[in-house]
Amino acid sequence: MFMIFGIPGPLLFGQVLLGLINGAFYAMLSLGLAVIFGMLNIINFAHGALFMMGAFCSWMLLNYAGIGYFPSMILAPLIIGVFGIVLEKTVISRLYKLDHLYGLLLTFGLALVIEGLFRNFYGSSGLPYRIPEFLTGATNLGFMYMPNYRGWVVLVAVVVCFSTWAIIEKTSLGATLRAATENAPLVQAFGVNVPRLITLTYGGGVALAAFAGVLAAPIYSVNPNMGTNFINTVFAVVVIGGMGSILGSVITGFALGVIEGLTKVFWPQASATVVFLVMVIVLLTRPRGLFGKTA
C-alpha cells in the first residue's frame, strides 16, 4: 500500500471519488439554478425539493410500475419537468413584475409544501433503491477499487453538464435563450415567444434537478429531506461561482466537491463547513464570485 502525505492512497482516492460524486450533484443543481436565474430572475428555492421528487419519481416508477433505472432516467425528468412547467404557468409566472425576493419566498413555500407532503406519506426514514444489475460491482483501477455505479454517476454528470453547456452556448436555441436573458423585450420584438421560452427554461432546469435526483437515488436513500441537505450547500456553491457563466458553475461544483472530499481525509470535523469557509474567502476577496460578471 502506498502513502500520500501520510494517508493511505486508496483512502485518499476513495474520498476524492466521493467528493467528485457530491461535486457532480452540486454541479448539476447549481447549473439548473443558474439557468433558471438567468431567465426568470428568481432563485428557485424549490430546486432541492424537485431534486428529491426526481428520486422519488424513479422509486415510484420502479415499485409501482416496474419500470427500471434506465427508462426512468428519461421518464422521471420528463414527468417532473412537466410538473415544473405547471408550477411556472400557475404560480411562478405571476411574480415576474414584483421584487425578486418574492420569487424566493414563493419557491421556499413550494419547497415546504412538497417536502411536507412527501414526509407525511413516506416518513423521513428513507427508502432503498437498488443499483441496477448492470452497474453493480467494482473495477480495479490499479491504485484503488472504484464501485462501478459511482464512476457511472460522475461520467453521466459530466456528459449532462457539457451537453447543457453546448445547448446554451453552441445552438441557435441557446443563442435565443442567451439573448432573451440579456434583453427580453427586444427578443420578443423579433417575434420570439419569450414567455414560452421562460416556461421551457424553468421546465428544463427542473428536469435537470430531477435527473440528478434519479442518479442520486441508488447512492443516498430516497427520503424527503435529501434535497434540503444538498440545496443549502448548493447556494454556497452558487455564491462562490457567481451565476454569470454555465461552465463556471459546473467547474465550481466539481471543485468544491473534491475540496470537501479532501477535507474529510485531513480534518473530518470541518468537512461539512469547508464549502462555507471557501464562500467566506471568496466574499472577502472577490464578492461577485469567481465567474460572476456583475457585482
Add this chain to the structure above:
Amino acid sequence: MFGFSRAQTVAFWIMVAIIAISPFFLYPVFLMRVLCMALFACAFNLMIGYVGLLSFGHAAFFGMGSYVTAWTMKFWHLDASLAIVLGGLTGAGLGLVLGYLAIRRSGIYFAMITLALAQMIYFFCLEAPFTHGEDGIQQVPRGVLFGVIDLSSDMTMYWLTAAIFIAGFLLIHRIIHSPFGQVLKGIRENEPRATSLGYRTDDYKLIAFVLSCMLAGVAGGTKALVFGIATLTDVNYPMSGEVVLMTLLGGLGTVFGPVMGSVVLMAMENYLAEFGAWVTVTQGVIFIICVLAFRRGIVGEIGNMLKLKL
C-alpha cells in the same frame, strides 16, 4: 418620544393591555413563546422592512443567543438578567462578523449568503461539544433575576418576558424613528443617492444588521430561559424560514405586523402540533398565499382598510 403616530399609540396601548390581561385567560408558557417569537420577528423586520435586506439566516443569531444564555445559566449560574444580556451580545457579535461578510452583496445574493453562513453556524453547533449536539442543553434553571426575584413560577417569568418584549419593541421603534432610521429608509429607497449624499451606506446597513441580530439573540436567550432548553432546532434553517413567514404574514415593514404574524403562526402550530408534517405543509401554503395574493400581510391590509399606518 418614540415617534408613534396617534393610531400607533392607540394600537400600542391595546397591545400592552392584551399582554397584561391574557395570562389570566391563556396558558402563560404558550404566551411566552409567542412573545419571544414576536420579538424575534420584530428584530428580523428591522432588516427586511426598513433596510430592505432579506436575511435568511436569522436562526443563527436566535440559536446562538439561546445556547449562550442556556450555557451560562446552567454552568456558571449567572443572574438571569446577565445571561440574557450575554445572549444578546452573542447575537450582536456574530451579527457583526456575518453581517460584515453578507452586506457585500444585496438582494437575492444577500439572502443566499446569510442562509449559507447560518448553515455554517448550524454545522458548527452540530460538531462543537458545548452545544451537546443532538441532545441540546437541557434542564436549564430559570434562576433568579437581579438577585432577588425567583423566576421559577410561570407568572413571574411571564412578566419578565413581557417586559423584555415591550422594551425590545420600543427600542426598534425608537431606532426606526431616529435620524439613523431615516437614513436607513433612504438607503432602502435609493442606495446610490444615499451614497452620493455622503452616507457610508455599508456602515449603516451593518449597524442595523448588528442591532437586529442583538435583539434576535435576546429573543433566543429569553426563549431558552422560558423552556429551560436550547437545541439545534433554534439554530437550524427552518427557524429562519419561520421568522420570515411570521413577518410576511403579519406585514413586511409594518410596526405591529411581526407581532400579529407571530400570534397567528404560533396559535396555528399549537393546534396543528399533533398532525406532524402537516404543520410544514400549512406553513408552505401560507407562504404561497401571502406572496400571491396577500403581500401587505394582515396588519398591512387592516391599515390599508382603515387608511392608517400601523
